[in-house]
Amino acid sequence: MALVNMKDMLVHAHRNGYAVGAFDLVSLDFLQGILDGAERCEAPVILSLAESHFEYFDFEIIMPAVEAAARRANVPVAIHLDHGASLESAIAGIRLGCNGVMVDASTQPFEDNVNYTRRIVDMAHGCGVPVEGELGYVAGVEGEDAERHPGEVIYTSVEEASEYVERSGVDFLAVSIGTVHGRMRGEPQLDIERLGRINQALGIPLVIHGGTGLSDAQFTALIENGVTKINYYTALSDAAARRIRANADADSGCGYTGLVKGAAAAIQEEVERCIRLWGSAGRAEAVLAEAAPWQEVEHVIVYNTEGADAQQVDELMAIGRDTLGQIPGVRRVFTGHALAEDAKYRHCWVVRFAHAEVVDSYRHHPDHQAYADTHFRPVAGDRISIDFEDAG
């Protein structure tokens, strides 16, 4: 079980002067290639899922595989929603298993960016989940030619960065200092001096988007100036695509499995190169020792009803599943009837929380309070309620 608290992971990197790779994945080949690369280097790693990629896979369907792979890994892993489009995206990401979220409001005016990000932070912190904000604008599209994407790079201002972090409460800040998402022609010009001033002013983990295409020396300069999370995708996509093209050239009649053969290994090679370059190789043990494991909580209630018939109890449960399942930090709502007729308690709720922080935010959430006061408590006076942390 190597899913760990992402804030602990990045604080370790910030304090020790290295960067963790946040590699975007779009398929199981990427998942395997990224984790194999991290395991071979004994490095912490972030599995990143960008909302702009959701047209290529079903987020809800891929997440159980991502989470299972993260929990099975021997190295510390965090799962991050990259460039979420809205508060609702962040809530859905946490429900599906992300333990770090970014909601990108960087195209909005400063005040709107601050206020919207603050709402995300309040929600996510109530779930124990850290938040990445972005200030300034990193143009381009992951996996595409950056020049084809409209939009100018807007550099992050040092003064605005301090105000933004203080008012929004973000845990990590993505800065715009000259990188672009995707491939770009020519050498990117980075404003390292500006980055250094931002780092001095903030003292929190900084994030670089658009890692593809930077030179080794540029990565070193970024990391020396506070960058502790590097978002990286296009070069992985290109490495996989080169392998697929070579497979097609070698055997023009091959089928799907023949085409994608070796794609995960090509991704793994590039992941390994980055991890070694960014200084996170060999850090797994130290991070595992310091970072809190990411543990869910089961909120269990067993109860008997009075003054409600079987149909009313089923309705009560159905309303509860709908209402409570929407509350931030709730991952699953199970309602059940006892199998044994002589069971001391006839019914139950088992509500899975993403993290122990949800115990409080759930209890105080207005939808929970309204449901409990209106529907549940009036008929379920005889009940026991206990929160259990994963002991495994």
Ligand code: 13P
């Ligand atoms: P690249 O595709 O340029 O590596 O950028 C990835 C990224 O920043 C994802 O958020």
